Amino acid sequence: MKRTKKEKLRLKIYLFTIIALLSFFGYKMYYYWPKIFTNYQNKKELENKYTNLLEEEETLSSDIIKLQDPDYIARFAREKYLYSRNGEIIIKIVE
Numbered sequence: 001m002k003r004t005k006k007e008k009l010r011l012k013i014y015l016f017t018i019i020a021l022l023s024f025f026g027y028k029m030y031y032y033w034p035k036i037f038t039n040y041q042n043k044k045e046l047e048n049k050y051t052n053l054l055e056e057e058e059t060l061s062s063d064i065i066k067l068q069d070p071d072y073i074a075r076f077a078r079e080k081y082l083y084s085r086n087g088e089i090i091i092k093i094v095e
Contacts, residue, residue: 078090
């Protein structure tokens with residue numbers, strides 16, 4: 001099966017086009033790969049920060065609920081700020 005000049009020329013054009021497209025896509029992939037990798041790392045860091053913020057939000061929400069209890073507020077003030085009730089003596093022990 002012999003190919004004509006037109007068929008050979010058409011095959012060369014197709015081959016050149018395919019090589020040109022592959023080269024173009026390879027160049028673009030090489031150019032954008034570091035950016036994609038950096039974005040992937042940033043995404044992991046932001047997900048970790050988001051998880052930490054959600055945990056902090058839960059802690060603060062539980063603190064809000066606790067601070068609505070008068071007994072908790074009184075105990076917290078005595079422990080943290082050394083307030084006392086009438087007739088109570090506070091002794092602070094330093095380790």
